[in-house]
Amino acid sequence: LQYTRVWIPDPDEVWRSAEIIKDYKEGDKSLHLKLEDETLYEYPIDLQGNELPFLRNPDILVGENDLTALSYLHEPAVLHNLKVRFLESNHIYTYCGIVLVAINPYEQLPIYEQDVIYAYSGQNMGDMDPHIFAVAEEAYKQMARDEKNQSIIVSGESGAGKTVSAKYAMRFFATVGGSASDTNIEAKVLASSPIMEAIGNAKTTRNDNSSRFGKYIQIGFDKRYHIIGANMRTYLLEKSRVVFQAEDERNYHIFYQLCASASLPEFKDLGLTCAEDFFYTSQGGDTSIDGVDDADDFEKTRHAFTLLGVKESHQTTIFRIIAAILHLGNLEIQAERDGDACSVSSEDEHLNNFCGLLGVEHSQMQHWLCHRKLVTTSETYVKSMSVQQVVNARNALAKHIYARLFNWIVQHINKALHTTVKQHSFIGVLDIYGFETFEVNSFEQFCINYANEKLQQQFNSHVFKLEQEEYMKEGIPWTLIDFYDNQPCIDLIEAKLGILDLLDEECKVPKGTDQNWAQKLYDRHASSQHFQKPRMSNTSFIVLHFADKVEYQSEGFLEKNRDTVYEEQINILKASKYQMVADLFQDEKDAAPTTSMAKGTSKICVRSARPVIKAANKEHKKTVGHQFRNSLHLLMETLNATTPHYVRCIKPNDEKLPFKFDPKRAVQQLRACGVLETIRISAAGFPSRWSYHDFFNRYRVLMKKRDLSKNDKKQICQTLLEDLIKDPDKFQFGRTKIFFRAGQVAYLEKLRADKFRAATIMIQKTVRGWLQRVKYKRLRQAAMVIQRYTRGHLARRLAEHLRRTRAAIIFQKQYRMLRILRAFQRVRNATITIQAFARGMFVRRIYRKILAEHKATILQKYARGWLARTRFHRVRSATIVLQCYYRRMKARQELKALRIEARSAQHLKKLNIGMENKVVQLQRKIDEQNKEYKLLNEQLSILTSAHSSEVEKLKKELVQYQQSHRGDGNQLVSLQEEMEHLRLELEKAHGERKVVEDSYVKEKDLLRKRISDLEEENALLKQEKEELNSRILCQSEDEFAQNTVEENIQMKKELEEERSRYQNLVKEYSRLEQRYDNLRDEMTQAPGHRRNPSNQSSLESDSNYPSISTSEIGDTEDVIQQVEEVGMEKAAMDMTLFLKLQKRVRELEQERKKLQTQLEKKEQESKKSQVIETKTEVTSEHEDFAYNSLKRQELESENKKLKNDLNELRKAIADRATQNNSSNDIQDSYNLLLNQLKSANEELEVRKEEVLILRTQIMKAAQQKETGKNMESITTNASWPNSDKHIDQEDAIEAYQGMCETNRLLEAQLQDQRREHEEEVEALKNQVDAMKEELEKQQQAFLQTLQLSPEAQVEFGLQQEITRLTNENLDLKELLEKLEKNEKKLKKQLKIYMKKVQDFEASQVTVPAERRQHERNMQVVVQRKEKDFQGMLEYYKEDEPLLIRNLVTDLKPQAVSATVPCLPAYILYMCIRHADYINDDQKVHSLLTSTINGIKKVLKKHNDDFQMTSFWLANTCRLLHCLKQYSGDAGFMTQNTPKQNEHCLKNFDLTEYRQVLSHLSIQIYQQLIKIAEGILQPMIVSAVLENESIQGLSGVKPMGYRNRSSSMADGDSSYSLDAIIRQLNTFHSIMCDQGLDPEIVQQVFKQLFYMINAVALNNLLLRKDVCSWSTGMQLRFNISQLEEWLRGKNLQQSGAAQTLEPLIQAAQLLQLKKKTSEDAEAICSLCTSLTTQQIVKILNLYTPVNEFEERVTVAFIRDIQMHLQERNDPPQLLLDFKHMFPVLFPFNPSSITMDSIHLPASLNLEFLHKV
DSSP: OTTOEEEEEETTTEEEEEEEOSOOOTTOSEEEEEETTSOEEEEEOOTTTTOOOEEOOOGGGTTOSBGGGSSSOSHHHHHHHHHHHHHTSOOOEEEETTEEEEEOOSSOOSOOSHHHHHHHTTOOTTTSOOOHHHHHHHHHHHHHHHOOOEEEEEEESTTSSHHHHHHHHHHHHHHHTOOSSTTOHHHHHHHHHHHHHHHHEEOOSSOTTEEOSEEEEEEEEOTTOOEEEEEEEEEOOOTHHHHOOOTTOOOBHHHHHHHHTTTSGGGGGGOOOOGGGSHHHHTTSOOOOTTOOHHHHHHHHHHHHHHTTOOHHHHHHHHHHHHHHHHHHTOOEEEEGGGTEEEEOTTOHHHHHHHHHHTOOHHHHHHHTTEEEEEOSSOEEEEEOOHHHHHHHHHHHHHHHHHHHHHHHHHHHHHHHOOSSOOOEEEEEEEEEOOOOOSSBOHHHHHHHHHHHHHHHHHHHHHHHHHHHHHHHHTOOOOOOOOOOOHHHHHHHHSTTSHHHHHHHHHHSTTOOHHHHHHHHHHHHTTOTTEEOOSSOSSEEEEEOSSOEEEEEOTTHHHHHHTOOOHHHHHHHHTOSSHHHHHHTOOOTTSOOOOSSBOOOSSOOOOOSSOOOOOOSSOOSOOHHHHHHHHHHHHHHHHHTSEEEEEEEEOOOSSOOTTOOOHHHHHHHHHHHTHHHHHHHHHHSOOEEEEHHHHHHHHGGGSOHHHHTOSOHHHHHHHHHHHHOOOGGGEEEOSSEEEEOTTHHHHHHHHHHHHHHHHHHHHHHHHHHHHHHHHHHHHHHHHHHHHHHHHHHHHHHHHHHHHHHHHHHHHHHHHHHHHHHHHHHHHHHHHHHHHHHHHHHHHHHHHHHHHHHHHHHHHHHHHHHHHHHHHHHHHHHHHHHHHHHHHHHHHHHHHHHHHHHHTSHHHHHHHHTTHHHHHHHHHHHHHHHHHHHHHHHHHHHHHHHHHHHHHHHHHHHHHHHHHHHHHHHHHHHHHHHHHHHHHHHHHHHHHHHHHHHHHHHHHHHHHHHHHHHHHHHHHHHHHHHHHHHHHHHHHHHHHHHHHHHHHHHHHHHHHHHHHHHHHHHHHHHHHHHHHHHHHHHHHHHSTTOOOOOOOOOOOOOOOOOOOOOOOOOOOHHHHHHHHHHHTOTTOOOOHHHHHHHHHHHHHHHHHHHHHHHHHHHHHHHHHHHHHHSOHHHHHHHHHHHHHHHHHHHHHHHHHHHHHHHHHHHHHHHHHHHHHOOOHHHHHHHHHHHHHHHHHHHHHHHHHHHHHHHHHHHHHHHHHHHHHHHHHHHHHHHOOOTTTTSOOOHHHHHHHHHHHHHHHHHHHHHHHHHHHHHHHHHHHHHHHHHHHHHHHHHHHHHHHHHHHSOHHHHHHHHHHHHHHHHHHHHHHHHHHHHHHHHHHHHHHHHHHHHHHHHHHHHGGGSOOOHHHHHHHHHHHHHHHHHHTTOOSOEEOOGGGHHHHHIIIIISOOGGGGTTSOTTHHHHHHHHHHHHHHHTTOHHHHHHHHHHHHHHHHHHHHHTTTOHHHHHHHHHHHHHHHHHHHHTSOOGGGOTTOOHHHHTTSOSSOOOHHHHHHHHHHHHHHHHHHHHHHHHHHHHHHIIIIIISOSSTTOOOOOOOOGGGGSGGGGGOOOOOOHHHHHHHHHHHHHHHHHTTOOHHHHHHHHHHHHHHHHHHHHHHHHTOSTTOSHHHHHHHHHHHHHHHHHHHHTTOGGGTHHHHTHHHHHHHHHHHSOOSSHHHHHHHHHHOOSSOHHHHHHHHHHOOOSSTTSOOOOHHHHHHHHHHHTTOOOOSOSSOOTTOOOOOOOOOOOOOOOGGGOOOOGGGOOTTOEEO
């Protein structure tokens, strides 16, 4: 069809791509094609063969990891895929089914580091990018899983990289399967490589380090799959290279290495110079290799010899033999007698050196080098040889010596790698030459190609068998696939009368020649299809091998097959004085002698089928061909007994240029190594295979909606394929997979692409329409906006015009108005002026007139007033006269009326009423006034007398004053004179002052001038100084800032390095300790080997401080008194405690008085009750009272006893004080006294409680008696209403009983109320008494202060205030202590209840009788001690193992899950504290040592239990914190409470143990991380990279063979991200529940998240299938989920999120555009946490999932590299996922006090006693 792309042959590029431009119809003779360079081409078609050109794969399949994933499997597709991967992505490895194709890059790549090995270890082969490590891991895994031996067959032509591939495979096994013991066998296996390279590798035209021999190395493993040994077999060493090298080639490396080191003192006697001076090392020309230091390599070779255990003497002999070979090549052979004879000069320096170095006789060697011995039946002849024969014999001897040395070295390497341990399985690595064809092919190429024929046959049968197994397993009908069988070619070579048989036969013929042998071949095999005779030659023959036909030249075949060495020369060497040289040439008994061409081993001996017949002079061993055939058969037997893995090395070009691809050479090698044969076998069947799940995900777009609704994916796939592919032969349904013929996947991809294309067109159409609509709307909107703005502009312009016109009119109007206004104002002003003057004149006239009138008016006013007043006076006087007359008349009339009334009696009576009273009142008033008068007279007389005395006094004073005044007159005159004198002096002083002031002003001006000048100079100097300072600061600030930043960074780095180095040492120590334990276990288990147990004790305690332990209780005041008597002034006095005790004594005294009064009251009450009650009651009361009095007496006696104890203690302390004069001892005694006094007070509290209990019992007894008495009186005196009525007897009894009950209750309530009332009254009375006493005290104090001086009053007032405040503080303290005691009591009750519950739970457990008895005996004591628990636990020394067993080794974390976190740590500390308290250093040392060893034992036993490890990490850290918190070091005690400070250690400094516990914590932390990583690591790749968290986003690409290989047989082990988050939740909850410090939890998750990041990123960097846009989206989503989890757990500050930064940037890199230079800059600025290599690697791996995605171009990658070339990134590609951040254990003190900790019964710690 048109546009189909095809491959057509090309002479230069082998295959070229073209596109059909015209549909092909059957019968057309040619195809019309268009090449990639746009040229047209007609491709002719063979109508008979009907061979159409190969179809090209879709672009999406190009660059696949596995060639079998290609839809069209053929040569051009394989070649193009390899070329794209090699040149564009720089991937040198590609899978082709079961074969790994490795192309030599001729450049060192960073893909073989240790971290890459760890990344591939444990991974499935199909999951990772192709790599030699993946093949090695597959072999290792299959060996462990199937328990079958494995082989890795590495083949390829010289320079293809076989040796390097084999070396890396062995390095992988050495790293992954490291030996369990200290034999270091893996290092020895790797050390064999430099030795074998030195003696077996050489520079050729194709390769600088070409292996000139084949080798098969068996690496042995034990049952745990650790390396235990190795064995090496070698094949077909190229001996001819010792004596001959072609142009630009070298001899074996060892010769040049020895010459380069000839100047060393130990090699002076070898007689060596530079390599150019020796014939055997200078034939190729240049003796050096670029980039190779032969002297340095020689040091590595010597080091490898030493590592493999080769003695120094043997090494010296080896180097002597090699030097001897060089000297042998430089012998000068002189011809004699026309060339038939020759000789070697006895003076020849090289002959002397040769004989001296090998220790042989000089004369014999000189003779037999030039002569030979002929042995006949009758006699023996010595015949001289020609020059050419001597040269050949010399070269044969050199080759033989080197081959024997090579064989000896291989044998010793095998001895060094041999082990006595039984080998469980092995992996063999075969590094053997590939198929070779040159212009001239000789015996070596024939043997090489023969070996490759055998290997290809084995390879074909293995591939065929695997295909058959796959079809059988899936239930696919099996049809026989025809494949090339090379058995006829192998028969041609090795069968009876084959090429090798005829060669051996010709070698036995005395006069046999190469031409005769060639003729026999022509005669015998001319009819064979694999044998041909060349047309132009009678001495060569052609063999048709599987890869190509090769023409061999028969010249030299017989000589090389015979490998002739003269026996006389060998016998001389056997007689060498050096034992090693002599042993080198001794024949092996019962075995074919091993030669340079066939290497036997210490394990496998090649036996001849017939007995060895000693030949004549010439040969003394079998032919090389025969030996090679036997060893090859043994190799094939070994390989057939193992599971093979194939690595085919390809040489991309002959110029050894990096990353240059020559298609011709590549195709030639692909054909030769069998890769294309594998492709052909796969293509003949069903090469494309899909699992149902992957097929469903990939092609769900082709399915219909109704099909997708079904649940059975298998049925859906079958329905789809039957609809899409009509030919049922094109596909088959297996059990788990769908099988497709070649090309069907491409067809499905085309349908999928068409579907996507149609959907894309629909999307594009819709989007483009939407974009156009948006564009139209945008344009329309823009046009409207433009119109709006234009119209607005025009409107604004018009408005402006109108505004200006209006403004002009206004201006004109205003101007005109102003002009007229001014003219009007001028006229108006003139008029006003005229008017003003006129009006003024008129007004003045009027004013004058008014003034005249006003004056007249005034005159008139005064005149009229006078007239009016005169008239008024006259009228008034007349009126008064009239009034007087009238009033006189009226008065006379009233007087007359009154006289008449007074004469009447009635009027007199009225007047006399009340007169008597008034008289009495008046009399009283008079008396009072008389009294007042007398008083006033007396006062007046007193005052007058006082006044007169005062006057006289004043008179006397006046007289005195007058007298004194007379004297003052004289004094005044003298004072005036003195004033005049002083005034004169003052004037004089003023004059002097003026002079001084003038001079001062002048000097001041001068000084001011000088100061101003100096200030100016100072200002200038300051300015200069500031400028200089600013310059210096500007320069130094930058430098200082940079230096400080660099120093800080450097210090931080050094700190981190030091910390990590320290923790690595701890880790290494724990590892060595573990290894030591393992070895000790092995030694104990091994019979016949015993080892004394090491009684090592790394923990020592140097602290032995004396402790004070006493049980007496003392009294403070007496102690102070005693101390003062002795004269100890430094004894510390606690004033507050003293006052407190005084107050306590007073309170106790008051309480005693109260008790006495109450007792007296009770006695009076009891006496009263005795009178009323009966005799029986009296007797019972006397008994109770007697009992109580006895109890009280007992308590009083006990109290006296305690006082006696106090006095004794006081005396003891006084004695101690007299003996010890140091203040420290006094302080200790005083502290001890305070502690004991405190305990005595608590004991007193206990006694008080008992007294109160007794008192309440007395009260209850009295109440009961009173109630009984009252009830009797009630029953006797009760009179009931309605009692005369008739009632039933039973009812009456019930009613009576009910009334009795009611009365009892009422009486009891009444009694209670009465008692409460009495108590309240009593309390109030006591308060009043106390107040009275207080008032009296204050009054006394007040009176005392009044009598004191003011200063003493102030001081006394301050003392009073201080005592008052102290008392208040003491009251508050007491209240606080009471509350604390109350709280403790409640806590103790709670503990008792908890203990009861636990005892009830543990009641099922049988307790030994002795323990129960001990508990019964100790019960009272424990109850008493609980109240005084000091936070210490005591145990007997013999109970220590039981303590460690119950608390450490046998303890389960679940047993203490419901208690205080880290309870074992607290218990251990309390035990340590008691040992410290009793000053027992042995006990402390033993307990701590046992604890640490017990923890180590538990961790070793549970080395994979996260919960147990976390539990002991938490407890170890808590114990470490406790030892710090209670160490007594002030730095650790800042957060302690006073109670906690009491729990500090007193005697021992446990700093060394803290260091040991810190080491142990680091070890436990590392074990915890290791366990967590082991759990998480298998989940990471599946959950983070592969799991579809966003459904339907990722599209699955076609898979190759590896995805269905045997490594996938482990089952589906996929994890989701939820599984990781669940696991993280589990870790978090376990650590938090067990009380692990939050800082350590944060560090744990930082480490785990770093590991998640490193593993995921490493996997991403090694997998092409996950480097796509969709994976980037999935990855970013998964990371966001992890970040969300961190936020949910408040772990943002831990730094865990920052460790994910490289993975985040990798996900962003997968999602970013990768096209333009702007994209490159964006990538470079974004991906700062990724190295350049990582960025380039991801871009190289980036794979489009769909055809619509664009590939990353090579130019874009180069652009990225250009942008990033300035970075100084580390060279490694992968992150070190085993890197561990240094851990910090910050000090975290506990708020729990030791005395509040309860011991649960479930721990079985009954032998611990609380102190």
